[in-house]
Amino acid sequence: MQTSKTKRRLIVLTVIAASLILAVGLGLLAPTFAYIGASQEFKRSINESGIFNNDLDTLVPIAALHNVIRDHMLGENQKTPMLLFIGYDGIRADLMPNAFKRGNASAVYRVASGVAQEGSGSLMLTRVGGANRGDEHPSTGPGWTSAFTGVWNDVHRVNSNTAPKCHTVSTIMYILHNANVSTSLSFTWPNFKTRLWNDEFISAPSMFNHGVTDEGTFNYMLTAINNGTRAIFGILDDTDGAGHAWGFHPGSRRYVDAFEYAEAQANKLIDAVLARDNFVNEDWLVIIATDHGGFGLLHDSERIMITTVFFAMNKMFSLCG
Numbered sequence: 001m002q003t004s005k006t007k008r009r010l011i012v013l014t015v016i017a018a019s020l021i022l023a024v025g026l027g028l029l030a031p032t033f034a035y036i037g038a039s040q041e042f043k044r045s046i047n048e049s050g051i052f053n054n055d056l057d058t059l060v061p062i063a064a065l066h067n068v069i070r071d072h073m074l075g076e077n078q079k080t081p082m083l084l085f086i087g088y089d090g091i092r093a094d095l096m097p098n099a100f101k102r103g104n105a106s107a108v109y110r111v112a113s114g115v116a117q118e119g120s121g122s123l124m125l126t127r128v129g130g131a132n133r134g135d136e137h138p139s140t141g142p143g144w145t146s147a148f149t150g151v152w153n154d155v156h157r158v159n160s161n162t163a164p165k166c167h168t169v170s171t172i173m174y175i176l177h178n179a180n181v182s183t184s185l186s187f188t189w190p191n192f193k194t195r196l197w198n199d200e201f202i203s204a205p206s207m208f209n210h211g212v213t214d215e216g217t218f219n220y221m222l223t224a225i226n227n228g229t230r231a232i233f234g235i236l237d238d239t240d241g242a243g244h245a246w247g248f249h250p251g252s253r254r255y256v257d258a259f260e261y262a263e264a265q266a267n268k269l270i271d272a273v274l275a276r277d278n279f280v281n282e283d284w285l286v287i288i289a290t291d292h293g294g295f296g297l298l299h300d301s302e303r304i305m306i307t308t309v310f311f312a313m314n315k316m317f318s319l320c321g
């Protein structure tokens with residue numbers, strides 16, 4: 001009698017223990033399952049959109065932007081080469097399909113459709129994160145530094161959001177400034193001048209416009225367009241802030257709202273370019289790009305929706321010029 005009672009207790013305890021282990025195991029695996037589902041959804045959205053000029057197997061390194069800008073601004077041209085570069089910090093590539101459905105309300109759509117040009121533009125899937133997967137942290141400091149210097153962090157040494165770059169490596173802004181091209185860089189996030197590119201700020205402080213808010217950054221850019229500055233760079237930051245607060249996801253309403261607000265600001269800047277008195281004598285390269293995507297509230301790993309991003313330009317992109 002006593003023995004069978006003990007056996008029953010043992011069986012019950014075993015069942016409870018096994019259930020607990022299973023529950024904890026499933027709990028631990030839940031994020032993995034969630035990520036697998038989210039990454040499949042991301043890939044499907046990209047693949048089915050039909051709006052990108054390349055695919056997930058032929059991603060363009062973000063560092064390629066440096067050469068695109070340099071070749072346009074310093075190459076042969078019968079007109080005056082001009083540049084409008086708009087950065088949307090932390091915008092995922094899978095926000096583009098819905099942006100395209102908004103047509104001309106989307107600045108990305110207008111740029112990829114070749115605004116301010118005779119021909120068509122391009123929308124490219126790009127990658128951040130270093131020459132080899134995992135080499136470079138997918139965050140703001142390394143991302144924009146790679147885009148503007150044309151090399152990865154193994155060369156520029158910006159491994160975080162606070163690390164200064166090597167003095168021997170220059171951003172395209174600084175190269176243009178030193179080539180006597182009037183250049184302005186406007187931004188909301190102060191680390192561009194206080195940390196990452198502080199060496200260039202000390203050497204050329206007039207090039208740096210700290211807007212403090214995105215509205216301030218936008219106003220600096222608009223002024224630069226209207227006063228004839230030839231190379232205008234600006235990085236809007238509220239998009240990244242919304243992702244961290246409300247989630248980096250196309251279904252995250254506040255994140256999408258921040259994206260659409262940045263799009264509206266970009267459209268005003270593009271309209272200001274088109275309205276320039278001297279527009280017919282100018283050759284404008286317009287680029288909209290980002291520095292990383294996000295997953296959940298963060299961009300802290302090699303996940304596909306963090307390291308696979310995009311840029312749009314109003315000319316055809318070719319990796320080899």
Ligand SMILES: [Zn+2]
Pocket residue numbers: 089090139140141143240291292
């Ligand atoms: Zn960022």
